[in-house]
Amino acid sequence: MSKTYGCRWCAGDGAEVEEVLERPLLDKLGAEVSRYQDKDFLKAAMAVCALTAMADDEVKLEERCSINFAIRTEPALQAFDVDKASAILDDYIEGLERDGDAAKQVLSEKVRRVSSDHKRARTLMRVAYLIITSDYDVDERELAEFRRLCDLLELEPDEIWRDCKIWSEARKSE
Numbered sequence: 001m002s003k004t005y006g007c008r009w010c011a012g013d014g015a016e017v018e019e020v021l022e023r024p025l026l027d028k029l030g031a032e033v034s035r036y037q038d039k040d041f042l043k044a045a046m047a048v049c050a051l052t053a054m055a056d057d058e059v060k061l062e063e064r065c066s067i068n069f070a071i072r073t074e075p076a077l078q079a080f081d082v083d084k085a086s087a088i089l090d091d092y093i094e095g096l097e098r099d100g101d102a103a104k105q106v107l108s109e110k111v112r113r114v115s116s117d118h119k120r121a122r123t124l125m126r127v128a129y130l131i132i133t134s135d136y137d138v139d140e141r142e143l144a145e146f147r148r149l150c151d152l153l154e155l156e157p158d159e160i161w162r163d164c165k166i167w168s169e170a171r172k173s174e
Contacts (some may be wrong), residue, residue: 005067042080043088044114045124048149050092055145059093060162063162066134070127079126112152121153121161129164 049070053063071077071085095103114120128149132142150157 007105009019018127019034038079040110040113041076041120042085044120044129045077046085046088046112048124049089049131049146050096050130051104051107051111051149052131052142052145054093054096055132055142057141059137062134063131066130067127070130074123074127076123108152111149114151117157122163124153125150125155125160126164126167129161133168 048055048126053059053067067089068082068086071080071082077085092103092107095106111124114124125146128146132138132146146161150160
């Protein structure tokens, strides 16, 4: 009795996996694996969004639009479903409104988990910058939250702010 278990490629007859499975299915599977592996990054990104947007005790329309813009345009976030990201964000904001300091600690821990990856940490702070500057009114509480998040991510706040400003200007000219 053969041990192919219904798969040609298990039989060892030399057939390539791509011949057995259609390429779109493999691409979709690769995207799903990437999303699964990056769920901590998505949660950290939405935590940064919630913490930054709520720094001045309210989430303005401009901030919410900046968050959706970042999810759609930032390469590190484009793999994620906007609706799923928005649902996570809504939960985080609701938690901050309801539980304040306790929720802030939980969300800060989600952010801290990304600190070992400088590139991703910098991406999170770019998103924070977009939110803070979205209404053209940079509040001291928002700047304090930016600095606190940089500290969590082991980044130098002034350097990151300067880099974010340059990055933001470059995006506008594209």
